Amino acid sequence: MRITEVKPNKNYTLQIVSEDGDMGIFDVRPYLEFEAFSDLKDQKAFQRIMNGGYFVEWDCGADLSADTIEAHLKIKQC
Numbered sequence: 001m002r003i004t005e006v007k008p009n010k011n012y013t014l015q016i017v018s019e020d021g022d023m024g025i026f027d028v029r030p031y032l033e034f035e036a037f038s039d040l041k042d043q044k045a046f047q048r049i050m051n052g053g054y055f056v057e058w059d060c061g062a063d064l065s066a067d068t069i070e071a072h073l074k075i076k077q078c
Contacts, residue, residue: 001070006051010043014056016073024073026064037062 005017014026028046031037039060040046048059057063 001066002053003051003056003066003069004053006049006056008047008049012040012046014049014069016069018070022073022075024075026069026073028064031062031064 001022002019003016004019005015007015009015009025012027012029012032014028015023016026017023028037028040032041040058040062045058045060050057050059052063054066055063056069
């Protein structure tokens with residue numbers, strides 16, 4: 001999967017659009033318990049996300065691969 005759009009939501013989820021047009025929500029909350037993601041508990045830090053196409057990354061160095069996102073993405077039904 002290639003990520004074309006990512007938008008952080010205030011409830012620690014990401015709105016994802018993939019290259020093939022699938023749209024869905026990825027919940028980051030379970031990852032916040034891990035040390036690498038702990039800085040993201042700060043909403044300002046969570047909002048500073050960058051789309052790398054095959055991964056997303058935050059300023060603090062935390063990242064998620066597109067494969068991980070795809071495996072847990074809740075697809076929105078039209």
